[in-house]
Amino acid sequence: MGAKTTRLLAAVMFTDIVGYTAMMQEDEDKANRQKERHRRVLNERATEFEGKVLHYYGDGALTIFNSAYNAVMCGIKIQNDLSNPYLPLRIGLHVGDIAYNDEDVYGDAVNIASRLEPLAISGGILISDKVQNEIRNHREVKTKELGTFELKNVKHPISIFAVTNDGINVPTVRDVKAKSGRVKNRLAVLPFANMSEERGFEYFGDGLTEEIINGLTKMKGIDVTSRTSAFAYKGRNVDIRTIGEDLMVSHILEGSVRKNKDKIRVTAQLIETGGGFHLWSETYERHLKDIFEIQDGISEEIIQQVQKGFEREDSRPEPTPQKTRNTKGAYEYYLEGSFELKKHSLTSVEKAMQCFNQAIEKDSSDLKSRIGLAQCYIFLGIYGQMSPRRAYKKAEENIDAVLTLDDKFAVAVALKGTIELLSRQNYKKAKSLLDKAYEIDSKNPEVCYNYFRFLNMIGENETALSWIEQTLELEPTNLLYNAELARAYYNLNRFSNALEQYNYTLELDSSFLEALEGKGWTLVAMQKLKKAHNEFEVLQNLVSREQKNIPHLVYISARLGMDDAADHFIDALQIGDSDDSYMASSVDIAMAYLGMKKYDEVFFHLQRAAEDKVGDIYFIFSDPLWEEIKQDDRYDDLLHILKLTEVHQLSFFEPVN
Numbered sequence: 001m002g003a004k005t006t007r008l009l010a011a012v013m014f015t016d017i018v019g020y021t022a023m024m025q026e027d028e029d030k031a032n033r034q035k036e037r038h039r040r041v042l043n044e045r046a047t048e049f050e051g052k053v054l055h056y057y058g059d060g061a062l063t064i065f066n067s068a069y070n071a072v073m074c075g076i077k078i079q080n081d082l083s084n085p086y087l088p089l090r091i092g093l094h095v096g097d098i099a100y101n102d103e104d105v106y107g108d109a110v111n112i113a114s115r116l117e118p119l120a121i122s123g124g125i126l127i128s129d130k131v132q133n134e135i136r137n138h139r140e141v142k143t144k145e146l147g148t149f150e151l152k153n154v155k156h157p158i159s160i161f162a163v164t165n166d167g168i169n170v171p172t173v174r175d176v177k178a179k180s181g182r183v184k185n186r187l188a189v190l191p192f193a194n195m196s197e198e199r200g201f202e203y204f205g206d207g208l209t210e211e212i213i214n215g216l217t218k219m220k221g222i223d224v225t226s227r228t229s230a231f232a233y234k235g236r237n238v239d240i241r242t243i244g245e246d247l248m249v250s251h252i253l254e255g256s257v258r259k260n261k262d263k264i265r266v267t268a269q270l271i272e273t274g275g276g277f278h279l280w281s282e283t284y285e286r287h288l289k290d291i292f293e294i295q296d297g298i299s300e301e302i303i304q305q306v307q308k309g310f311e312r313e314d315s316r317p318e319p320t321p322q323k324t325r326n327t328k329g330a331y332e333y334y335l336e337g338s339f340e341l342k343k344h345s346l347t348s349v350e351k352a353m354q355c356f357n358q359a360i361e362k363d364s365s366d367l368k369s370r371i372g373l374a375q376c377y378i379f380l381g382i383y384g385q386m387s388p389r390r391a392y393k394k395a396e397e398n399i400d401a402v403l404t405l406d407d408k409f410a411v412a413v414a415l416k417g418t419i420e421l422l423s424r425q426n427y428k429k430a431k432s433l434l435d436k437a438y439e440i441d442s443k444n445p446e447v448c449y450n451y452f453r454f455l456n457m458i459g460e461n462e463t464a465l466s467w468i469e470q471t472l473e474l475e476p477t478n479l480l481y482n483a484e485l486a487r488a489y490y491n492l493n494r495f496s497n498a499l500e501q502y503n504y505t506l507e508l509d510s511s512f513l514e515a516l517e518g519k520g521w522t523l524v525a526m527q528k529l530k531k532a533h534n535e536f537e538v539l540q541n542l543v544s545r546e547q548k549n550i551p552h553l554v555y556i557s558a559r560l561g562m563d564d565a566a567d568h569f570i571d572a573l574q575i576g577d578s579d580d581s582y583m584a585s586s587v588d589i590a591m592a593y594l595g596m597k598k599y600d601e602v603f604f605h606l607q608r609a610a611e612d613k614v615g616d617i618y619f620i621f622s623d624p625l626w627e628e629i630k631q632d633d634r635y636d637d638l639l640h641i642l643k644l645t646e647v648h649q650l651s652f653f654e655p656v657n
Contacts, residue, residue, distance in 0.1 A: 004101055005099050005100070005101045006099065006100055006101065007097065007098070007099045008097070008098065009095070009096065009097055009098075010064040010065060010066065010095070010096075010098050010109065011064065011065040011066075011067060011068040011070070011071035011072075011093060011094075011095045011131065011134075012062065012063075012064055012071075012093065012094050012095070012096070012098060012109045012110055012112075012113040013051070013062070013063045013064070013065065013071050013074070013075060013091060013092070013093050013113065014060065014061075014062055014091065014092045014093075014113045014114050014116070014117035015038065015042060015060055015061050015063070015078070015089055015090070015091050015117070016059060016060035016089070016090055016117055016118070017034060017035065017038055017059040017060070017087065017088060017089055018088040018089065018090055018121075018122040019088060019122075020034075020035070020058070020059035031059075034059075034087055035058075035059050037082070037087060038059070038061075038082070038087060038089060039056065039061065041078055041081045041082060042061055042063065042078060045074045045077045045078050045081065046063050046065075046074060048074070048077070049065060049070040049071070049073055049074040049077075050065065050066055050067075050070055051063050051064060051065040051066075051070065051071065051074055052064055052065075054100055054105050055105055060117075062105055062110070062113075062114075064098065064100075067134070068093070068095045068127075068130075068131045068134035068135055069134065069135050069138055069141070071093050071095075071131070072093060072125070072127065072131065072135055072141055072163065073141070075091045075093060075125045075163065076125065076141075076163065076165050076167075076168060078091070079091070079123055079124075079125065079167060079168055080167050083123070083167055086123075088122030088123065089122065089123070090117055090118070090120035090121060090122055090123075090124055090125075090126075091117060091120060091124070091125040091126070092113050092114065092115070092116030092117030092118070092119070092120060092125075092126050092127075093113055093116065093125065093126070093127040093128065093131050094109050094112040094113040094116060094127070094128040094130060094131060095109060095128070095130045095131050095134060096108055096109030096112070096130065097109060098110055111153065111154065112128060112151065112154055112158060113128075115151040115152060115153070115154060115158075116128060116151075116158075116160065118179065119149075119160070119171075119176050119179045120162075120171065121169050121170075121171045121175060122169065123167075123168065123169035124162060124163070124168060124169040124170060124171055125162070125163040125168055126146075126160055126161070126162055126163075126171075126176075127143065127160075127161050127162075127163065128158055128159070128160065128161075129158065129159035129160075129161065131161075132145075132159075132161045139654070140165075141163065141165065142163070142164045142165050142654070143161045143162065143163055143164060144161060144162050144164045144170060144473075145159065145160075145161050146160045146161060146162055146171070146173050146176050147159070147160065147173050147176070147177075147186055147223060147248055148160070148185050148186055148223050149176060149177070157185055159223070160176060173248040177248060185222050185223060185250060186222075186223040186224075186225070186247075186248060186249040186250050186251070187216065187222055187223070187224050187225070187249055187250070187251045187252070187253065188224075188225045188230045188243065188244075188247045188249040188251075188252050188253070189209055189212055189213050189216065189224065189225075189230055189252075189253045189254075190209070190230050190233055190234075190243070190252060190253065190254040190255075191205060191206055191209045191230065191231050191233075191234045192205035192206075192208050192209050192254075192255045192256055192257050192266070192268075193205060193235075193254075193255070193256040193257070194256070194257055194258075195256045195257065195258040196257070196258050196259040196260070198259055201257070201259045202339070203335050203336045203338075203339035203340075204257055204259070204264070204332070204335060205256070205257045206231075206335070206338075206339055207334070207335030207336075207338060207339065208257065208266070208335075209230075209231075210338075212253070225247055225249060230247065231477055232476070232477040232508075240252055240254075240271050240273055241273055243273070244273025249273060250272065250273055251270060251271065251272055251273060251279075252270075252271045252273055253268060253269070253270050253271075254268070254269060254271065255267050255268035255269065259288070262287055262288050262289075263285065263286070263287055263288065264285075264286060264287075264288050265283065265284065265285045266283070266284045266286075267281070267282070267283045267284075268281065268282055268284075269281035269282075288332075330358075330359045330360075330362035330363040330366055330369070331359070333355045333356070333358040333359035333362065333369070334355070334356070334359045334366060334368055334369045334372070336351075336355045337351075337352040337353075337354075337355030337356040337359065337369065337372050338352070338368075338372060340352035340355065341372055341375060341376065342478075342479070342480070343512075344379075344479070344480050344512075344513070344514055345513050345543075346383070346385060349376050349379050349380065350376075352372060352376055353373060353376045353377075355369075356369040356370075356372045356373040356376065357373065360373065365405065367402045367405060367406065367409065367412075370398040370399075370401055370402050371398070371399075371402060371409075371411055371412060371415070373394075373395075373398050374394075374395040374396075374398040374399045374402075374412075374415055375395075375415065377391045377392070377394045377395035377398070378391065378392070378395045378415065378418060378419070378422070378615075381395070381422060381613075381614075381615055382422070382614075382615030382616055383585060383614075383615070383616055384584075384585025384586065384587065384588070384609075384612075384614045384616060385585075387612075388422070388612055388613040388614050388615060389423070389612075389613060392419055392422050392423040392613070393423075395415070395419060396416070396419050396423070399412050399415050399416050399419065400416075403416065408440050410437045410438075410440040410441035410444050410447050411437070411444060411446045411447060411450075413433055413434075413436050413437040413440060414433065414434055414437035414438075414446065414447045414450035414451070415450065416433050417429070417430040417431070417432070417433030417434040417437065417450065417454065418430070418450055418453065418454065420433060421454060421457065421458075421618075422613060422615045423613065425642055425643040427458065427643070427644075427646055427647050427650060428646075428649075428650060430454060431454070431650055431652070434447075434450060434451045434454055437450070437451075438451060438655070442655070443474060444474075445471050445474040445475045445478070445481070448467055448468075448470050448471040448474065448655060449467075449468070449471045449480075449481060449484070451467045451655070452464050452467035452468040452471055452484065452488075455467060455652065456484075456487075456488070456491070456618075456619065456622050457615075457618035457619060457621070457622070458618065458621065458644060458647045459621040459622050459644075459647070460647075460652055461488070461491045461492050461622055462492070463652045463654060464488055464491070464622075465485075465488040465489070465492065466654040466655060467654070467655055468481065468484050468485050468488045469485065469488075470655040471484075472485055477508060479505060479508055479509055479512045479514070479515070480514060482501065482504065482505040482508065482515070483501075483502065483505045483512065483514040483515045483518055484514075485501050486498045486499075486501035486502040486505060486515070486518055486519075486522070487518055489501060490518065490521070490522050490525065490623075490624070491622040491623060491624065493525075493624055495522055495525050495526050498518070498522045499519065499522050499523070499526070502515050502518050502519040502522060503519070506519070511542055513539065513542065513543065516535060516538060516539045516542070517536075517539055517552070519535050520532045520535035520536045520539065520552060520556075521623075521625060523535060524555075524556065524559070524625065525624055525625070529556060529559055529560050530560070532556055533556045533557075533560060536552040536553060536556055539552070540553070550584065550588075550592070551584065551588040551589070551591045551592045552591075553565070554566050554570050554591075554592035554593075554595055554596065555591055555592055555594065555595025555596075556595065557595070558595040558596040558597070559595055566592075566595065566596055570592055570593075570596070585609065585614050585616055586605040586606070586608045586609035586612065586614055586617075587605070587606065587609045587614055587616040587617050587620070588616075589601075589605045590602045590603075590604075590605035590606045590609065591625075593605065594625070594626070594628075594629070599629060599632065602629060603629075603632070603634040603635075603638075606620070606638055607634075607637070607638065607641065610638055610641040610642055611641065617638075617642070618642070621639075621644065
């Protein structure tokens with residue numbers, strides 16, 4: 001009579017000692033001790049997490065659990081236990097149906113877990129997308145997506161995640177690819193090149209690229225790299241196969257746009273990165289007014305051709321909500337506004353506002369333009385370039401208009417939380433809204449960025465760092481996010497890291513004002529005042545409005561002992577009020593007086609900023625620049641005015657990667 005077979009749904013864990021054969025050849029006794037230690041720890045932890053070791057095979061083992069969560073937590077504990085002294089173990093996890101008896105264990109779950117384990121590195125844990133789905137709401141488990149890979153003897157490609165908790169070693173995508181073969185079903189859309197003589201038409205290609213990416217992300221079975229990951233190659237002549245290796249993608253879509261009077265020509269081609277083969281190409285010639293026909297035509301063709309190129313039976317586009325159809329010209333205004341907003345300067349934000357307003361005039365139901373307009377108003381309110389109360393009110397009107405039509409619009413919900421902080425100092429509600437936005441769309445970089453900004457403004461620097469890291473992981477080459485990562489380092493007094501990150505950001509764009517300004521203040525913190533002065537002068541030469549950099553020049557001149565220059569600049573700072581001048585906020589003026597060590601004036605202007613709700617004041621609570629005034633009783637008064645004493649009642653979590 002055959003052995004009784006048990007069938008069940010289980011989480012399957014494979015563990016294996018890395019380099020065991022070589023270990024045996026070098027020192028057999030030591031190798032056996034390592035094997036016994038592995039088994040002892042595995043048995044103890046499996047019992048703790050309601051697991052059962054079904055099979056030992058040499059230096060490895062197969063263990064099952066009644067839940068994916070228990071399996072992952074057990075794996076984390078095992079790796080921590082074996083870290084000192086270090087035993088090089090790797091772990092693979094999958095969940096599914098299995099069957100076992102006294103002689104054998106089998107099933108797809110067993111097969112997939114056994115294929116994941118050798119792809120891990122020593123000290124690491126790899127899990128399948130099914131396990132990820134089971135544990136995604138458990139915030140104590142941190143993971144990172146590595147991509148979709150073809151595994152030996154597995155019918156369909158598998159999305160693989162790495163556990164990234166403290167003490168767990170994390171492989172790179174390249175590590176996994178080297179062991180598994182090429183990444184499959186992963187696509188990058190390179191920015192469509194502007195071939196027009198009209199340089200200002202660049203926004204059209206950028207916007208078209210973004211919309212195609214948004215459309216392709218709705219397809220099942222295809223991973224699409226973020227817009228800004230691909231934008232790192234904008235304007236660079238790099239071999240397609242090299243880009244495929246760098247971005248770990250199997251396919252690339254590239255193209256160009258050319259404008260001639262009221263007509264445009266768009267070309268697009270799909271390329272397989274392994275051999276550089278062209279799978280499909282097409283040219284579209286249309287009147288500019290037919291922009292939607294162009295966009296829809298390209299997207300429809302790409303979806304069909306990508307399906308053929310990827311050879312996936314389940315690659316069927318998911319139904320997508322009917323997007324708002326802008327009338328003639330509205331979409332073009334939206335694209336140009338988005339292009340300007342990303343520059344994150346006063347001049348560009350004002351241009352963006354004009355574009356978004358024109359788009360909304362054309363189509364009042366244009367949700368994306370309303371979100372863009374709200375972001376512009378928040379920018380102006382934070383930096384005191386418009387009455388903050390008026391700016392936040394205008395921002396909220398646009399946010400509410402969006403939420404009335406779509407209450408699940410994640411970015412709108414996040415911005416609503418930002419308004420609760422800036423306008424009403426309701427930190428509890430602000431956090432609740434940001435939590436809600438993250439639950440709606442945890443992969444939206446703007447949602448994560450708003451969470452980072454919230455934490456940054458209330459002085460939660462350690463947690464803020466994890467949020468900007470998550471944001472940057474979603475959009476690795478976004479200039480603002482790169483500069484904000486540097487600021488997060490700076491706020492934690494990690495000045496060398498901050499300087500390195502600011503320099504990296506300036507390699508992406510040497511004229512990005514946020515990075516130039518941040519680099520200057522980092523040099524101040526490092527007591528490299530002359531270098532900081534040089535950096536602020538570079539910044540001054542780039543800004544279009546003369547007063548933008550005056551607070552910096554007052555501060556640095558005073559600290560360098562250049563009192564006459566400081567006095568000159570402080571006078572100029574407070575008299576400029578023309579429409580063409582940067583309007584110095586109360587925080588700007590306080591910063592200038594801080595450099596001169598005139599603390600009565602510092603607190604006068606800071607209190608004024610707090611009462612006027614100038615959002616920029618919040619950043620002083622994280623910024624080391626203001627450390628010298630934090631022992632003054634008047635600093636505590638500021639905390640009370642802004643109700644920041646209530647913040648300690650809140651608890652914050654780190655993002656789930």
